[in-house]
Amino acid sequence: MTGAPAVRLARAADLAQLAEVQLSAGELFRGTHMDFVADHPPTPLEDFEAACTAATLWVSEDAGRCNGMLLAEASRDDLHILELSVAATAQRRGIGSALLAAAIAAARARGLASLTLTTDRTLPWNAPFYARNGFVMLTPDATPGWLRAILRQEAAAGLKPEWRCAMHLSL
Numbered sequence: 001m002t003g004a005p006a007v008r009l010a011r012a013a014d015l016a017q018l019a020e021v022q023l024s025a026g027e028l029f030r031g032t033h034m035d036f037v038a039d040h041p042p043t044p045l046e047d048f049e050a051a052c053t054a055a056t057l058w059v060s061e062d063a064g065r066c067n068g069m070l071l072a073e074a075s076r077d078d079l080h081i082l083e084l085s086v087a088a089t090a091q092r093r094g095i096g097s098a099l100l101a102a103a104i105a106a107a108r109a110r111g112l113a114s115l116t117l118t119t120d121r122t123l124p125w126n127a128p129f130y131a132r133n134g135f136v137m138l139t140p141d142a143t144p145g146w147l148r149a150i151l152r153q154e155a156a157a158g159l160k161p162e163w164r165c166a167m168h169l170s171l
Contacts, residue, residue: 005098010057010069015048017066018059025085033163034120043071043083058102060086060095070099076146077113079103096125100133107171114170118150121165135167 010018019042029037051057051071056079060068067090071083081103086095107115117135120126127137138147147166155161 005060005068005093005095006062007058007060007068007095007098007102009055010048010052010059010066012049012052014059014061014066015045015052018043018048018069019045021066021069021087022083022085024087024089025091027088028091028125029123032123033160034123036158047071055106058099058106060090060099062090068095068099070103072103072115074107074110074112079107079110079112079115081115081117096129097133100130104169104171112171114168116147116166116168118147118154118164118166120159120163122163127165127167130167130169133169135169138166138168 022042026038026040029035048057048071051073054074056072056074058070059066068086069083070081070085072079072081074080081100084096084099086099104115115135117130119130121137127135131137140148143151143166151161151164151166154164
Protein backbone atom coordinates (compact mmCIF):
# COMPACT_ATOMS: atom_id res chain seq x y z
CA MET A 1 0.00 0.00 0.00
CA THR A 2 1.32 3.43 -0.90
CA GLY A 3 -0.01 6.83 0.12
CA ALA A 4 -3.07 7.39 2.26
CA PRO A 5 -5.25 4.37 3.02
CA ALA A 6 -8.27 4.00 0.72
CA VAL A 7 -11.28 4.28 3.04
CA ARG A 8 -14.93 4.27 1.99
CA LEU A 9 -18.36 3.13 3.07
CA ALA A 10 -18.72 -0.62 2.83
CA ARG A 11 -20.59 -2.21 -0.07
CA ALA A 12 -22.43 -5.52 -0.01
CA ALA A 13 -19.61 -7.13 -1.98
CA ASP A 14 -17.16 -6.31 0.88
CA LEU A 15 -19.04 -8.01 3.67
CA ALA A 16 -17.77 -11.55 3.10
CA GLN A 17 -14.19 -10.32 3.66
CA LEU A 18 -14.83 -8.68 7.04
CA ALA A 19 -14.77 -11.82 9.17
CA GLU A 20 -11.25 -12.48 7.88
CA VAL A 21 -10.23 -8.93 8.86
CA GLN A 22 -11.68 -9.40 12.35
CA LEU A 23 -9.98 -12.76 12.90
CA SER A 24 -6.64 -11.44 11.69
CA ALA A 25 -6.90 -8.32 13.87
CA GLY A 26 -7.80 -10.47 16.86
CA GLU A 27 -4.39 -12.10 16.75
CA LEU A 28 -2.92 -8.87 18.15
CA PHE A 29 -4.54 -9.75 21.49
CA ARG A 30 -2.70 -13.06 21.89
CA GLY A 31 -0.47 -12.97 24.95
CA THR A 32 -2.35 -10.06 26.56
CA HIS A 33 -4.97 -10.00 29.30
CA MET A 34 -7.52 -9.99 26.44
CA ASP A 35 -6.16 -13.15 24.80
CA PHE A 36 -9.69 -14.54 24.44
CA VAL A 37 -10.49 -11.88 21.80
CA ALA A 38 -8.34 -13.81 19.33
CA ASP A 39 -10.80 -16.70 19.55
CA HIS A 40 -13.98 -14.62 19.54
CA PRO A 41 -16.32 -15.44 16.64
CA PRO A 42 -16.69 -12.79 13.94
CA THR A 43 -19.66 -10.46 13.75
CA PRO A 44 -22.69 -12.13 12.13
CA LEU A 45 -23.11 -11.25 8.46
CA GLU A 46 -26.60 -9.88 9.19
CA ASP A 47 -25.08 -7.23 11.48
CA PHE A 48 -22.68 -6.16 8.73
CA GLU A 49 -25.57 -6.04 6.25
CA ALA A 50 -27.61 -3.82 8.57
CA ALA A 51 -24.67 -1.47 9.14
CA CYS A 52 -23.96 -1.36 5.41
CA THR A 53 -27.57 -0.36 4.76
CA ALA A 54 -27.41 2.26 7.54
CA ALA A 55 -24.11 3.64 6.17
CA THR A 56 -22.32 3.00 9.48
CA LEU A 57 -19.70 0.56 8.22
CA TRP A 58 -16.46 1.76 6.66
CA VAL A 59 -13.71 -0.31 5.10
CA SER A 60 -10.16 0.26 3.99
CA GLU A 61 -8.87 -1.61 1.03
CA ASP A 62 -5.63 -2.35 -0.72
CA ALA A 63 -5.40 -4.05 -4.10
CA GLY A 64 -9.15 -4.70 -4.07
CA ARG A 65 -9.14 -6.49 -0.68
CA CYS A 66 -10.54 -5.16 2.57
CA ASN A 67 -7.86 -4.85 5.23
CA GLY A 68 -9.67 -2.78 7.85
CA MET A 69 -13.16 -1.95 9.05
CA LEU A 70 -15.00 0.34 11.43
CA LEU A 71 -18.46 -0.77 12.53
CA ALA A 72 -20.72 1.77 14.26
CA GLU A 73 -24.34 2.58 14.98
CA ALA A 74 -26.07 5.94 15.00
CA SER A 75 -28.38 6.43 17.94
CA ARG A 76 -29.46 9.33 20.07
CA ASP A 77 -27.17 12.17 18.93
CA ASP A 78 -24.13 9.94 18.75
CA LEU A 79 -22.26 7.66 16.43
CA HIS A 80 -21.26 4.77 18.68
CA ILE A 81 -18.24 2.80 17.52
CA LEU A 82 -18.77 -0.91 18.01
CA GLU A 83 -15.50 -2.12 16.53
CA LEU A 84 -12.41 -0.92 14.73
CA SER A 85 -10.28 -3.73 13.26
CA VAL A 86 -7.26 -3.74 10.98
CA ALA A 87 -5.85 -6.98 9.56
CA ALA A 88 -2.54 -8.00 11.12
CA THR A 89 -0.65 -7.59 7.82
CA ALA A 90 -1.90 -3.99 7.45
CA GLN A 91 -1.39 -2.63 10.97
CA ARG A 92 0.77 0.40 11.77
CA ARG A 93 0.08 2.08 8.44
CA GLY A 94 -2.48 4.68 9.53
CA ILE A 95 -5.49 2.60 8.51
CA GLY A 96 -7.15 2.76 11.94
CA SER A 97 -6.76 6.53 12.04
CA ALA A 98 -8.09 6.84 8.49
CA LEU A 99 -11.14 4.72 9.32
CA LEU A 100 -11.74 6.79 12.45
CA ALA A 101 -11.41 10.04 10.46
CA ALA A 102 -14.03 8.79 7.98
CA ALA A 103 -16.47 7.99 10.79
CA ILE A 104 -15.88 11.38 12.41
CA ALA A 105 -16.48 13.17 9.10
CA ALA A 106 -19.68 11.18 8.53
CA ALA A 107 -20.95 11.94 12.04
CA ARG A 108 -20.33 15.65 11.46
CA ALA A 109 -22.10 15.49 8.10
CA ARG A 110 -25.10 13.86 9.79
CA GLY A 111 -25.20 16.61 12.39
CA LEU A 112 -24.47 14.25 15.26
CA ALA A 113 -23.13 15.69 18.51
CA SER A 114 -20.43 13.15 19.29
CA LEU A 115 -18.79 9.79 18.83
CA THR A 116 -18.66 7.29 21.67
CA LEU A 117 -17.16 3.89 22.33
CA THR A 118 -16.14 1.49 25.05
CA THR A 119 -12.69 -0.06 25.02
CA ASP A 120 -9.82 -1.47 27.01
CA ARG A 121 -8.04 1.29 28.91
CA THR A 122 -4.62 -0.38 29.12
CA LEU A 123 -3.64 -1.79 25.72
CA PRO A 124 -1.82 0.87 23.63
CA TRP A 125 -3.93 0.21 20.52
CA ASN A 126 -7.17 0.79 22.45
CA ALA A 127 -7.87 3.76 24.76
CA PRO A 128 -4.48 5.43 24.18
CA PHE A 129 -5.05 5.25 20.40
CA TYR A 130 -8.46 6.91 20.71
CA ALA A 131 -7.05 9.54 23.08
CA ARG A 132 -4.42 10.44 20.45
CA ASN A 133 -7.34 10.93 18.06
CA GLY A 134 -9.18 13.37 20.34
CA PHE A 135 -11.38 11.08 22.43
CA VAL A 136 -11.68 11.71 26.16
CA MET A 137 -12.05 8.97 28.74
CA LEU A 138 -15.27 9.53 30.68
CA THR A 139 -15.32 9.36 34.44
CA PRO A 140 -18.01 7.10 35.91
CA ASP A 141 -20.06 10.17 36.92
CA ALA A 142 -19.82 11.66 33.41
CA THR A 143 -20.71 8.41 31.63
CA PRO A 144 -24.31 8.48 30.36
CA GLY A 145 -26.58 5.69 31.57
CA TRP A 146 -26.76 3.98 28.18
CA LEU A 147 -22.93 3.72 28.04
CA ARG A 148 -22.83 2.47 31.64
CA ALA A 149 -25.32 -0.22 30.54
CA ILE A 150 -22.94 -1.29 27.73
CA LEU A 151 -20.07 -1.49 30.23
CA ARG A 152 -22.26 -3.65 32.50
CA GLN A 153 -23.09 -5.95 29.56
CA GLU A 154 -19.40 -6.24 28.77
CA ALA A 155 -18.67 -7.13 32.40
CA ALA A 156 -21.39 -9.79 32.31
CA ALA A 157 -19.72 -11.20 29.18
CA GLY A 158 -16.41 -11.54 31.04
CA LEU A 159 -14.59 -8.27 30.34
CA LYS A 160 -13.04 -7.03 33.58
CA PRO A 161 -14.55 -3.64 34.55
CA GLU A 162 -11.20 -2.35 35.83
CA TRP A 163 -9.80 -2.66 32.30
CA ARG A 164 -12.77 -1.05 30.51
CA CYS A 165 -13.70 2.55 29.92
CA ALA A 166 -16.14 4.69 27.97
CA MET A 167 -14.77 7.40 25.68
CA HIS A 168 -16.34 10.43 24.01
CA LEU A 169 -15.44 12.83 21.21
CA SER A 170 -17.50 16.02 20.97
CA LEU A 171 -18.07 17.30 17.46
